[in-house]
Amino acid sequence: MADNADGPRIEELHADLNAAQRRLQLVLDAAGATCGWEWDISKKRFVADALFAGITNQDPVELADGVSPDRFFVSIHPEDLKRVKIAVAGIIAGSEVFSREYRLLRADGGYRWVRASGRAIRDAEGEPAKFVGSLIDITEQKRVDEQLRIAQSAGGIGTFEYIVGYGTISVSEQLCRLFGLHPNKMLPVRTLNGLIHPDDKPVIDLTRPDELQSEGNIEFRIRRASDGQERWLARRGEYVDDIHTDGRRYVGVIFDITEAKHTQESLREANDMLAELARESLRERDRVWKNSRDLLVVIDTAGVFRDVSPSWFDILGHAPDKVTGSKVIDAVWPEDRDQAKSDLRKAAENIHTEIEVRMTHEDGSPRTISWMTSREDDRVYAYGRDVTVEQQQKVALEETEAQLRQAQKMEAVGQLTGGIAHDFNNMLTGVIGALSIIKRRIAARRTEDLDKFIDAATSSAHRAASLTHRLLAFSRRQSLDRQSVDVKQLVTSMEELFQRTLGEQIELAINVAAETWKAETDANQLESAILNLVINARDAMPNGGQLTIETNNVAFTEADLAKGETLEPGSYVVIAVSDTGTGMSQATIAKAFDPFFTTKPIGQGTGLGLSMIYGFAQQSGGHARIYSQLGMGTTIKLYIPASHATGEQSAFEKEEEAILPRGKGETILVVEDDDSVRMLVVDTLKELGYRVLEAIDGAQALPFIEGKGRIDLLVSDVGLPGLNGRQLAEIAIAARPALNVLFITGYAAAAAARAEFLAPGMEMITKPFAIDDLAQKVTEMLKPSNPR
Known part of the structure; x- marks a missing residue:
């Protein structure tokens, strides 16, 4: 009969203990401390509360923020892990209910028993979207069961x-x-x-x-x-x-039943303690709600205020009881309502949102509120902070920064104009002084030794032209004749020039990679840039050293380029010039590409070399970078876009052709608004045997173009008043399809890239130019093989 009585007793003990555990769970839920989890299956994100973190020996902050779903299995006893994973896999595969008892390892090496209960929440298509559930510690129940089992068996x-x-x-x-x-x-x-x-x-x-x-x-x-x-x-x-x-x-x-009684007492004490915690939690919530200086609101999914904290009156001037029950959108500043509607939809869809929106104050003014929202069940809980003053300070700071940038810009312009004035005054002194002496001597019929004054004027004029050329390069307004350039051949062909420039104290090493691509650029400008880098490197090694010129290829993707990088994704030829000289500080590197910035003594450098190189690289679609440390030398790299042309002769490979004979009476129309330039061009062409028509601008040129007289070539300035040179050329070609056009340009943003500016049958020559260069260009364009 004892055996018959054992069964009911054991079942009753289980029932008593389960009832106590249910009471404990109710208290935990009331206190907002449910030991539970939420597993977002589609986003692979696992969130759990502090009690779950405590029972599984994990960081509660990390679990509250969301972690990998693998963290669900932390601390599970190795012998139980496989069956728990199988049960969870069933939920993800479509099962609806999850219920398992298993062991969790404790930090001291022991373990505790837990019961995990959960279920799958399905989406609109019926697929499992979330896996939610809770844990409860059943260690004591297991211990009682074991004791009863032992007692029964013994x-x-x-x-x-x-x-x-x-x-x-x-x-x-x-x-x-x-x-x-x-x-x-x-x-x-x-x-x-x-x-x-x-x-x-x-x-x-x-x-x-x-x-x-x-x-x-x-x-x-x-x-x-x-x-x-x-x-x-x-x-x-x-x-x-x-x-x-x-x-x-x-x-x-x-x-x-001694142990069961002790367990019941422990549970009763726990019930009392948790009930007090729940009451304290509610009191704490009330204190936070009443005393918060920021906005705390509860909104339903229809966008209606269900409760607002007393701080609403302090911040926005409305009584909370008048706000409750009203629509959220009515409290938003009218201009922000469209954006607010979209944000409310996101919040109602259980999307955590962080937004800034202007709310309307009782006095009719806007207040900028930064909101954070979170949805639970059918309520959206929002926390708002008034950032109106911060926004005003931000605007004031931006205005101050803009004023500072403008001041810095004006300082740079002042430095630039001062440098230009200094250098041009020196050069103009040489030109004006030499011409004055020549004029005075011719008037006195003293024509001997005039060559040296003519040479001095010519030298000063060339220096002025070079300065203008460098300024245009820095401003990226020079005219580039972009063609496919064999960088390997260009660099190796300059080796003798480098040797003469460097002298005996500097050892030159040229490492040109055999697989170096061709570059899409202006060959002459690239030569000038490399030579400038070599001269700078030489000057950085007053006691000698080693200079290395290297070439290689690089291809950049979006991921390779830093935010704010001027380079675009693509393929580039890299030309690196390195020295073992004095190096640069970070402050010097920051200003190295600025115009007229130089560390050389007065009179030994214009400060335009590196700025010209930088402008040329940028205008070519590339970039220039400096790598340097004081005492460790410097490396400057030019990134030039790789050429995609195949099978064509590069600009460097083209051989110069001999100057053709003088003209044979061909008619050339010259359009130039500068009287001196027009006079020189017209006189030169006439001396070469051409018939010349001249016009100051497009309006004077149109009668010639639209007339029936012969015109073999149009020579036009690009920057004409009224119709510019390119527009005039379009009209001329429309009227005379076979007409060739030679443009003259000194500064023209639209003509910066010749390949983009020039159409077939068009050529360009850059001011200032030598008369012989003009004559050769005209002769080439009038060759029988060149007509349109």
Whole structure:
């Protein structure tokens, strides 16, 4: 009969413990401390609360922010891990319910038992979208179950029979052990009752034997006879009819429930403690809500305020009770409402949003509020901070920065104009002075030794032209004749020039990679840039050293280029000039490409060399970079776009052709608004045997173009008043399709890239130009093979 009674008792213990655990869970939920998780399957993001973090030995902040789903399995006992993963895989594959008991490893090396319960939340297509659930610690329950199992297997449940009307009771040996008595088969009822706590009910109340049935199951404390230890015991049983007599017998079991009682006490204390925590949490929430200096609001998914904190009045001037129940969009500044509607939709879709929107103050002015939102169930919780003053300060700072940039810009312009004025005054002094002396000597009929003054004027004029050329290069307004250039051949062909420039103290090394691509650039400008770099490197090594020129290829993708980088993704030829000289500080590197910035003594450098190189590289579609440290030398790299042309002769490979004979009476129309330039061009062409028509601008040129007279070539300035040179050329070609056009340009932004500016049958020559160069260009364009 003892065996028959064991089962109900165990089930009842389970039921009691489960009921206590359910009460604990309710308290936890009320306090907002549910030990739970949310697993976003599509985004592969796992979020859990602080209790989950604590029970699994993880960082609560990381779990609250969201981590990889692998963190769900942290601390699971290795022997249980596989079956838990299989169960989770079932949820992801489509199962709806998840329920597992498994062990979690503790930090001290032991483990605890937990029960995990969860379910899948499906999307509109019926696919699992989220996996949510909670954990509960069942370690104590497992321990009680184990104790009961051991007690049952070891005979830990005592049995007895009591015949109504007698003063003795039949007992089992295990029952005697529970009371701390020597094993007997029969004991006086008073002996057992004497060991029971006076405030508790006896095993059998001899004064009311018929009430055993009505009393049902009882629990009582005893003090064991053998060691005086206090224990909790429980009695369970029922009346049965005696088959031998007409009397009745009460058959029952007694078992130890001390540990279960302790567990219940612990749970009660935990219940009390958590209930207090819940109450304190609510009090804390109320304090935060009432005392917050920022806006706290609750909105439903329809965009209606359900509650707002008292700070609304302090920040926006509206009474909270008047705001509650109104639409959010009505509180938004009218100009921001379209954007606010979109943000509200995102917030209602459970998307965490961070937005800045202007809200309308009671006085009619706007206030900029920075909001953060989070949705739970059918409510959106938002936290707003007034950043109006910060925005005003930001605008003021931007205005101040703009004024500072303008001041710096004007300072740079002042430096630039001062440098130009200084250098041009020196050059113009040489030209004007030499011409003045020549004029005075011719008037005095002293023509001997005029060549040196003519040479001096010519030299100064060339220097002025070079200065203008460098300024145009820096401003990226020079006219580039972009063609496919063989960089390998260009660099190696300049080796002798480099050697003469460097002298004997500097060792030159040229490392040209065999696979170096061709570059799309102006060959003459590239030569000038490389030579300038070589001269700079030489000057940085006053005591000698080594200069290295290298070429290689590089291809950049979007990922390779830093934010704000001027280079575009693509293929480039890299030309690097390195020296072992004095090097540069970071402050010098920052200004190295500025016009007229130089570290050389006055009179030994214009400060336009590197600025010209930088402008040329930028205008070519490339870039220039400096790598240097003080005392460690310098490397300057030019990045020039690679040429995609195949099978054509490069600009460097073209051989100069001989100047053709003089003209044979061909008619040339010259359009130039500068009187001096027009006079020189017209006189030169006439001396070469051409018939010349001249015009100041497009308006004067149109009658010639539209007339029936012969015109073999149009020579026009690009920057004409009214119709510019390119527009005039379009009209001329429309009227005379076979007409060739030679442009003259000094500065023209539209003509900066010849390949983009010139159409077939057009050529360009840059001011200032030598008369011989003009004559050769005209002769080439009038060759029989060149007509359109």
